[in-house]
Amino acid sequence: xxxxxxxxxxxxxxxxxxxxxxxxxxxxxxxxxxxxxxxxxxxxxxxxxxxxxxxxxxxxxxxxxxxxxxxxxxxxxxxxxxxxxxxxxxxxxxxxxxxxxxxxxxxxxxxxxxxxxxxxxxxxxxxx
Numbered sequence: 001x002x003x004x005x006x007x008x009x010x011x012x013x014x015x016x017x018x019x020x021x022x023x024x025x026x027x028x029x030x031x032x033x034x035x036x037x038x039x040x041x042x043x044x045x046x047x048x049x050x051x052x053x054x055x056x057x058x059x060x061x062x063x064x065x066x067x068x069x070x071x072x073x074x075x076x077x078x079x080x081x082x083x084x085x086x087x088x089x090x091x092x093x094x095x096x097x098x099x100x101x102x103x104x105x106x107x108x109x110x111x112x113x114x115x116x117x118x119x120x121x122x123x124x125x126x127x128x
Contacts, residue, residue, distance in 0.1 A: 086117040093119075 036042070046059070084093035092103045100108070108114060 085119055086114065087119050088117060 082095045082097065085096040086094045086104060088094075088103045088107070090103070092101065094101050094104060100114075104114065104117060107117065
């Protein structure tokens with residue numbers, strides 16, 4: 001039982017210490033934030049939003065200018081066209097990426113091999 005009382009006493013001391021540290025760090029954090037707000041011209045209105053996901057006009061302007069400076073090399077991989085590697089009997093195509101399409105899965109289940117539907121790159125030029 002004395003062990004429990006010792007631990008509880010230690011917890012109370014640590015909680016008091018934590019509270020004092022939090023108070024000191026809070027004050028310094030507020031000073032830091034105010035300094036940054038002044039340096040960047042940020043107002044309380046800039047920090048407030050009426051709906052989640054809405055941006056202040058300043059932030060939207062900064063993001064808009066960043067979008068304009070993007071080069072073509074920075075495009076996401078999702079926007080890049082990939083040549084088809086497999087073609088079905090009805091003209092269906094698949095790049096070989098992602099899940100196997102239903103048309104190919106049906107043929108594989110029927111006993112054919114995926115390679116049976118491979119497009120020979122030497123026979124067909126790639127047209128993006």
